[in-house]
Amino acid sequence: MSDTARDRILERLRNAPRQEAPRPDAPASTAADPDRGARVGRLKSLLEAMRTEVHVLPAAEWIPRLREVLQARAIKTLLYAPETGLGAALAEARQQDAAGLPELVAYSETVESFKERIFAVDAAVTTAAGAVADTGALILRPTRAEPRLMSLVPPVHIAVLAAEAIHPSLSEAMQDGRWSADMPTNLLLISGPSKTADIELTLAFGVHGPKELIVFILDD
Amino acid sequence: MANEPFENNVDRALADAQLRKNFAFAMGNFILKRRAVFSDAEQTERLRTIGHAIKQRALSRLPELLEQLEAACTRNGIRVHWAETTAVGNRIVLEIIESHAAARVVKGKSMVSEEMHLNAFLANHGIEAIETDLGEFIIQLNGETPSHIIVPAIHKNKAQIAQIFHEKVAGAPYTEEVAELNAIARNTLRRKFYEAGIGLSGVNFAVAETGTLCLVENEGNGRMCTTVPPVHIAVMGLEKVVERLEDLPPLLRLLTGSATGQLVTTYVNLITSPRREGEKDGPQEVHLVILDNGRSRIYQDPQLRQTLQCVRCGTCLNHCPVYTRIGGHAYGFVYPGPIGKILTPQVEGLEKAGTLAFASSLCGACEEVCPVKIPIPALLRRLRDESYSSAPESSVPGRGCKQNWAERLAWKGWAFLNTHPRLNRLTTALLGLVGDYLPPAGPLERWMRYRSEPKFAPRSLHRRIREEGIADE
Numbered sequence: 001m002s003d004t005a006r007d008r009i010l011e012r013l014r015n016a017p018r019q020e021a022p023r024p025d026a027p028a029s030t031a032a033d034p035d036r037g038a039r040v041g042r043l044k045s046l047l048e049a050m051r052t053e054v055h056v057l058p059a060a061e062w063i064p065r066l067r068e069v070l071q072a073r074a075i076k077t078l079l080y081a082p083e084t085g086l087g088a089a090l091a092e093a094r095q096q097d098a099a100g101l102p103e104l105v106a107y108s109e110t111v112e113s114f115k116e117r118i119f120a121v122d123a124a125v126t127t128a129a130g131a132v133a134d135t136g137a138l139i140l141r142p143t144r145a146e147p148r149l150m151s152l153v154p155p156v157h158i159a160v161l162a163a164e165a166i167h168p169s170l171s172e173a174m175q176d177g178r179w180s181a182d183m184p185t186n187l188l189l190i191s192g193p194s195k196t197a198d199i200e201l202t203l204a205f206g207v208h209g210p211k212e213l214i215v216f217i218l219d220d
Numbered sequence: 221m222a223n224e225p226f227e228n229n230v231d232r233a234l235a236d237a238q239l240r241k242n243f244a245f246a247m248g249n250f251i252l253k254r255r256a257v258f259s260d261a262e263q264t265e266r267l268r269t270i271g272h273a274i275k276q277r278a279l280s281r282l283p284e285l286l287e288q289l290e291a292a293c294t295r296n297g298i299r300v301h302w303a304e305t306t307a308v309g310n311r312i313v314l315e316i317i318e319s320h321a322a323a324r325v326v327k328g329k330s331m332v333s334e335e336m337h338l339n340a341f342l343a344n345h346g347i348e349a350i351e352t353d354l355g356e357f358i359i360q361l362n363g364e365t366p367s368h369i370i371v372p373a374i375h376k377n378k379a380q381i382a383q384i385f386h387e388k389v390a391g392a393p394y395t396e397e398v399a400e401l402n403a404i405a406r407n408t409l410r411r412k413f414y415e416a417g418i419g420l421s422g423v424n425f426a427v428a429e430t431g432t433l434c435l436v437e438n439e440g441n442g443r444m445c446t447t448v449p450p451v452h453i454a455v456m457g458l459e460k461v462v463e464r465l466e467d468l469p470p471l472l473r474l475l476t477g478s479a480t481g482q483l484v485t486t487y488v489n490l491i492t493s494p495r496r497e498g499e500k501d502g503p504q505e506v507h508l509v510i511l512d513n514g515r516s517r518i519y520q521d522p523q524l525r526q527t528l529q530c531v532r533c534g535t536c537l538n539h540c541p542v543y544t545r546i547g548g549h550a551y552g553f554v555y556p557g558p559i560g561k562i563l564t565p566q567v568e569g570l571e572k573a574g575t576l577a578f579a580s581s582l583c584g585a586c587e588e589v590c591p592v593k594i595p596i597p598a599l600l601r602r603l604r605d606e607s608y609s610s611a612p613e614s615s616v617p618g619r620g621c622k623q624n625w626a627e628r629l630a631w632k633g634w635a636f637l638n639t640h641p642r643l644n645r646l647t648t649a650l651l652g653l654v655g656d657y658l659p660p661a662g663p664l665e666r667w668m669r670y671r672s673e674p675k676f677a678p679r680s681l682h683r684r685i686r687e688e689g690i691a692d693e
Contacts, residue, residue, distance in 0.1 A: 006302035013283040021280035024273030111501035135484035189488035194440035198355035209440020
């Protein structure tokens, strides 16, 4: 007889009457696999319904559009990940022409020495690893280069997504990406800016997470 | 209110016009939202069938899955703790906090932590636990408990919340603007997230296959609690484990659709490990506390086991005619509404909480909307039976607690009357004559307080059949 809580709990469970239950059938995949255009359209409309600003544009145009978006909001500091392709492109664009691009703050230290800075920046830009069309959500896989707090703490979160990474459903995203074989420290679905309805069910945006979510879908 | 008789709580709630208005409005709203997102009845039924099968499957392999979960979490660097009781669970959490010499904990919404009465326990040990979900923050300021498992402050209206903020938050002006109230909470709590040494959260689903903790939320406070502080403690009931990652998509659809009528929450947060080598943020330590607190006993009974399928969406509350009229506090325990009525008596025992199982009209709305098809009315009837049962094989604590000699005698008399035809004929004839003039006294008085009195036909059904035959036979 074992004397740890763990063993006592497990033993009680093992001694209970067994009930067989078959593994459930996989959920039927979303009706007809919509084409890329339809996926982009559905994602865009669902995100917009959750008060997200969505720009669908060719890859070459996203940085010029970013300049406009940031300028319109008078963003002064932008947190970015210098080691990502996205970050490198942004830094290079700013070097060539700083117009409309604010001070870039590189997330290059650990949070212990960088926390104050993260809580003070105006906005952050990250990659979205993918998206789910049927429920309307971005998939974020924070990495060493692009840490977790970027999409959480700054009041404005800008995410850049490649249109070909939009999956019809979450199940398909999991299967195609073989998630179960390689789960990162943290994986997120994000469907809009932070919100609540805790007071009289009145929807209010920007509680604890970002007040604004802006998505660039690069579709060439 | 747990110390007061349930009947008193009900009377008080029914007399509170503001409370009834708040609940009627909110529950009506939730019903419409759920209906809008589950507009296709056939599709919804298919989804519920899958949800039911996933949870049944998980329960059928519960001990194996918990071991698998523990192994996977441990491999990922998450430290797993087991607690048989809430007291032990609290102690484990306290020890982790003390080992980091932390004085403050930021909390995401967790019903299990309510079940543990963790905040009060920590306060007694000089540790401040700060609720960060807006609804929880409101009721914590006012020293209350949640009245709903999804929207804990739903019993309060704007004006009441405005008053609470004005009185309890330093420097907060009186405002009934929801956006401004929201901003007050944001500003107050940002600082707390920044400073806290420990973040605590619940768990919506724990995936055995990968050792992943799945948390859903809309506000971002859950992500704050699980990402900013250097230590994250997650607490979960042992029934939260599911087999595979691929079980999540249908369960998430069911949970969020049922809870708030959303297709997906703002955030679905999948946590698989503490900060890994080279990563720049995230907690360095993640702890998972697996709580039993009576669940392994509930598991012993094949019928009652279905209670453990619950995903805590709260839709049975929203659709319950009793809950909608009395609100969550009247139940006197942490889990209100239909799910509370089947869960609480099994955890706390029938002597203490058995009355709850009788506070239902058995209308069946809860079962009809339950995303994982828990047969709540059947379980309520079972618990009612258990209150009078003397079956020794039952595992329900307090079984037979309502047995009394008067009722036993009455039923014996009933059985005798109905097994002796001549006597039966005599009494039915007699009741047909004088039954309508019975004085409303004793048990009849209690019965008739809320019900119309029984009307007896002058001739019994047996007699009419004998005399008139059966039409259309």
